[in-house]
Amino acid sequence: MTTTALELHSVSKTFGATKALQGVSMTVERGEVLALLGENGCGKSTLVKVVAGVYDPEPGARMLVDGREVSLPLEAGASRDLGLSFVHQDLGLARPLTVLENLLGGVAERSGSRLRIQWRSEARKARAMLRSYGVDVDPLAVINHLPPVEQALVAIARAAEELKQYRERTGATSSVLVLDEPTVFLPEEEVQFLFDLIRTIVASGASVVFISHDLPAVREIADRVTVLRDGKLAATARMSDVTDAEIVELIVGPAIAKLDAFGHGNVHGDGRPATAPPRVFDRSPGAGLHVTGLRGGQVRGLDLHVAPGEVVGLAGLLGSGAEEVPYLLFGAKQATGGELTLDGTTVPVARQQPATAVGMGLALIPADRRRDAIAPAVSVAENMMLLVVRRFAVRGWLRNRRLRGAADARAETLDVRPRRTDLPVGTLSGGNAQKVVVGKWLEIGPRVLLLHEPTQGVDIAARAEIYRVVRRATEDGMSVVWVSSDFDELATVCDRVVVVSGGVAGAEIPLRDITPEAITAGVYGASTSESTILPTVEQVAR
Amino acid sequence: MSATDTLEAKDPQPAPSVAQGRGSTRGRWGEKAALPIAWLVLFVVFAALAPDTFLSMGNIANILGSQSILFMLALAALLPTRSGDLDLSLGSIGGLSAIIVAVLNVRHGVSLPLACLAAVAVGALCGAFNGLFVVRFKTEPFIMTLGTGTLFGGLVFWIANSTTIVGVDRDLSMWTYLRQIGQVPVQFYYCLLVMLVIWYAMNYTPLGVRNLFVGQSREVAVLSGINADRIRFGAFTLAGVIASLAGILYVGTTGSAGPTSVETFLLPAYAAVFLGATTIQPGRFNALGTGVAVLFLATGTAGLQLLGAQDYAQQLFYGGALVAAVAISRYLRRT
Numbered sequence: 001m002t003t004t005a006l007e008l009h010s011v012s013k014t015f016g017a018t019k020a021l022q023g024v025s026m027t028v029e030r031g032e033v034l035a036l037l038g039e040n041g042c043g044k045s046t047l048v049k050v051v052a053g054v055y056d057p058e059p060g061a062r063m064l065v066d067g068r069e070v071s072l073p074l075e076a077g078a079s080r081d082l083g084l085s086f087v088h089q090d091l092g093l094a095r096p097l098t099v100l101e102n103l104l105g106g107v108a109e110r111s112g113s114r115l116r117i118q119w120r121s122e123a124r125k126a127r128a129m130l131r132s133y134g135v136d137v138d139p140l141a142v143i144n145h146l147p148p149v150e151q152a153l154v155a156i157a158r159a160a161e162e163l164k165q166y167r168e169r170t171g172a173t174s175s176v177l178v179l180d181e182p183t184v185f186l187p188e189e190e191v192q193f194l195f196d197l198i199r200t201i202v203a204s205g206a207s208v209v210f211i212s213h214d215l216p217a218v219r220e221i222a223d224r225v226t227v228l229r230d231g232k233l234a235a236t237a238r239m240s241d242v243t244d245a246e247i248v249e250l251i252v253g254p255a256i257a258k259l260d261a262f263g264h265g266n267v268h269g270d271g272r273p274a275t276a277p278p279r280v281f282d283r284s285p286g287a288g289l290h291v292t293g294l295r296g297g298q299v300r301g302l303d304l305h306v307a308p309g310e311v312v313g314l315a316g317l318l319g320s321g322a323e324e325v326p327y328l329l330f331g332a333k334q335a336t337g338g339e340l341t342l343d344g345t346t347v348p349v350a351r352q353q354p355a356t357a358v359g360m361g362l363a364l365i366p367a368d369r370r371r372d373a374i375a376p377a378v379s380v381a382e383n384m385m386l387l388v389v390r391r392f393a394v395r396g397w398l399r400n401r402r403l404r405g406a407a408d409a410r411a412e413t414l415d416v417r418p419r420r421t422d423l424p425v426g427t428l429s430g431g432n433a434q435k436v437v438v439g440k441w442l443e444i445g446p447r448v449l450l451l452h453e454p455t456q457g458v459d460i461a462a463r464a465e466i467y468r469v470v471r472r473a474t475e476d477g478m479s480v481v482w483v484s485s486d487f488d489e490l491a492t493v494c495d496r497v498v499v500v501s502g503g504v505a506g507a508e509i510p511l512r513d514i515t516p517e518a519i520t521a522g523v524y525g526a527s528t529s530e531s532t533i534l535p536t537v538e539q540v541a542r
Numbered sequence: 543m544s545a546t547d548t549l550e551a552k553d554p555q556p557a558p559s560v561a562q563g564r565g566s567t568r569g570r571w572g573e574k575a576a577l578p579i580a581w582l583v584l585f586v587v588f589a590a591l592a593p594d595t596f597l598s599m600g601n602i603a604n605i606l607g608s609q610s611i612l613f614m615l616a617l618a619a620l621l622p623t624r625s626g627d628l629d630l631s632l633g634s635i636g637g638l639s640a641i642i643v644a645v646l647n648v649r650h651g652v653s654l655p656l657a658c659l660a661a662v663a664v665g666a667l668c669g670a671f672n673g674l675f676v677v678r679f680k681t682e683p684f685i686m687t688l689g690t691g692t693l694f695g696g697l698v699f700w701i702a703n704s705t706t707i708v709g710v711d712r713d714l715s716m717w718t719y720l721r722q723i724g725q726v727p728v729q730f731y732y733c734l735l736v737m738l739v740i741w742y743a744m745n746y747t748p749l750g751v752r753n754l755f756v757g758q759s760r761e762v763a764v765l766s767g768i769n770a771d772r773i774r775f776g777a778f779t780l781a782g783v784i785a786s787l788a789g790i791l792y793v794g795t796t797g798s799a800g801p802t803s804v805e806t807f808l809l810p811a812y813a814a815v816f817l818g819a820t821t822i823q824p825g826r827f828n829a830l831g832t833g834v835a836v837l838f839l840a841t842g843t844a845g846l847q848l849l850g851a852q853d854y855a856q857q858l859f860y861g862g863a864l865v866a867a868v869a870i871s872r873y874l875r876r877t
Contacts, residue, residue, distance in 0.1 A: 330765070355768070358766070372761045375755050
């Protein structure tokens with residue numbers, strides 16, 4: 001009898017020119033909690049999807065479940081019959097339905113039973129089942145009405161129950177539950193409920209793979225840790241054998257000098273002199289953007305100051321609140337509190353609407369470009385000039401030729417390809433569409449530019465063009481708040497990076513110390529020798 | 543993902559010259575002209591089949607003039623559709639306006655201008671009622687206006703006491719149907735005027751551009767600081783006003799108003815709106831396209847009648863046109 005619940009050997013996967021996984025091997029032992037760590041894009045989710053049968057690995061990969069060889073690639077849904085179960089971040093629950101309906105959904109599908117559902121007895125059984133995992137939730141409650149932690153508990157208990165039934169059905173002695181970032185949306189004090197559940201599941205005979213960015217959580221629950229970096233296995237170790245700092249170094253890798261594409265001399269994080277003198281910002285109280293006590297969503301009292309012309313990056317893990325700041329400030333997402341002061345004028349953020357935000361000179365470049373930033377079926381010219389369309393009206397008569405001419409000129413300076421402003425934006429590539437979005441907002445000469453993941457799905461050339469255009473706009477005193485999970489990008493464009501965790505602004509990384517590694521270290525709550533970050537995530541979160 | 547393809551990859555043709563129509567999204571000439579060509583073909587076919595009757599001036603005037611109620615109602619339907627909504631109550635609003643004119647004028651002796659003014663005011667009120675429920679209470683316009691439409695239809699029955707009211711002042715017929723310019727009833731020119739005003743507002747004013755974004759990508763419009771709710775509310779209200787004009791034309795054309803009148807024009811009106819989106823500015827709901835589509839439908843039904851087709855033929859034609867139009871306009875708006 002083997003001791004491994006799951007073994008993977010030399011798993012590789014290539015997408016186009018990207019090697020997402022290169023010969024990764026991993027072992028999950030029976031009855032353990034294994035943490036799987038790594039940066040965004042390191043291959044974690046690709047690996048999980050190979051195990052789930054979503055992606056086919058390249059030939060040469062091997063997979064053993066409970067000591068038995070499994071032929072790859074898996075067919076979709078086959079993982080279920082191997083005793084593998086997955087709970088993703090979105091939990092996979094039908095939110096308008098009740099807990100009971102969610103629990104029965106999968107079963108009804110599988111058994112194909114035509115018998116009448118005995119709701120009353122099913123509810124009783126569901127309550128008993130949830131209780132057996134220490135989850136005290138009313139089976140008749142609607143998922144949407146449950147607090148996030150109970151939603152997560154229901155989803156995980158459902159998966160655990162599936163595994164238990166699998167073991168009873170087949171007589172197997174092991175099974176594996178994969179939890180993909182289950183703690184992201186949970187307040188720290190409630191993560192404990194989740195850990196109790198995980199311990200119950202492990203005691204009942206399953207192994208758990210715990211994917212997370214949250215080092216303190218990993219430290220508490222995991223027995224062993226496997227780290228991936230750039231699609232390769234960085235290391236596997238017992239938790240007791242490694243320090244947090246060592247784990248961060250495994251995640252980030254040895255420091256490497258980055259290209260200075262942004263031209264502010266911010267090449268080195270190691271103390272070598274920068275090639276350009278640092279820019280001087282007007283930090284007087286009346287100048288630039290001041291945010292105090294911002295609240296809403298995951299943000300719980302965030303303070304932020306951006307001087308005129310300054311580019312401030314916000315870095316944080318998913319769920320930290322960083323990604324919500326632009327939307328809250330713009331009024332695209334309802335804030336519950338906080339004040340925003342711009343050039344001496346103060347407004348309550350809770351009353352902000354997109355229309356008032358635009359009126360005071362705020363601009364938002366949202367992450368979901370196709371839904372929120374461009375009207376795909378409308379022409380490039382109209383998209384680009386939407387905000388200033390009045391400018392082309394003479395006595396109420398819109399001069400479309402002038403509008404087109406202005407759009408053509410803008411397309412030229414932004415290098416939008418093809419140079420056809422009459423085409424629907426939807427036909428442009430991601431990078432060129434994003435140039436149109438940037439151009440649209442720069443057209444109003446904004447005082448503050450808020451960006452969220454502005455270069456997602458944007459090729460390198462367009463990316464450099466967007467950096468350059470934004471940079472040039474800051475010379476007129478435009479303040480920039482740049483939220484990105486791409487830390488190379490933040491290191492390239494920012495004059496200062498603020499780490500956000502637990503919904504508040506934490507450590508600040510000044511220009512001379514900005515490197516992708518320092519930002520990563522900052523958000524993972526540890527500090528590297530080169531950086532000056534003082535508080536850790538744990539301290540900040542309190 | 544299609545967003546990553548550039549057009550150059552799909553479309554190796556050289557860039558068409560500046561002569562392209564303004565505001566067009568897909569520039570191909572054939573697409574824009576397809577419906578007018580279809581209209582011409584239809585015309586020629588009927589002319590060949592029934593040269594004596596179909597080509598008579600009287601018939602052509604009939605084609606242009608008789609469908610004015612449909613024309614006006616289609617222009618009403620165009621507005622909410624353009625801003626991304628749907629208003630199924632417009633036929634009932636027209637019917638309500640018609641019965642109000644008739645009742646006020648015949649039963650209460652109210653003068654025609656005053657009765658018409660009251661009808662238009664009621665139309666605006668009904669439209670605002672729709673706007674309030676759909677926009678402010680964020681409901682699905684389809685089912686909500688189905689409800690309000692039934693509600694307004696109930697009012698019509700109540701007011702009419704389920705009977706047809708005849709004997710409306712002949713002046714109204716004079717000013718709509720009987721007076722002619724070049725053998726075509728004046729009401730056709732009223733429709734043309736409304737169409738041109740809408741065309742102008744949609745294509746040559748900043749409001750029209752904002753309205754376009756509200757209809758095409760509402761999230762984008764909102765995040766660009768556009769008050770989408772106000773534009774949608776305005777579209778519903780104005781649609782109510784124009785639908786009441788259709789009701790007045792109905793009273794002028796028939797000299798009466800009954801429990802059901804303008805409602806029957808709702809389906810062909812939407813057929814015209816969606817057919818109109820396939821032409822002139824393909825992929826966009828537009829006023830000129832709607833006008834062309836109305837003429838297309840009018841020609842088809844008039845021709846079928848002249849050939850002695852049964853009533854069901856008209857239904858088949860309207861229904862078939864709507865089905866085809868929705869499918870084609872959906873295809874044109876794909877990105």
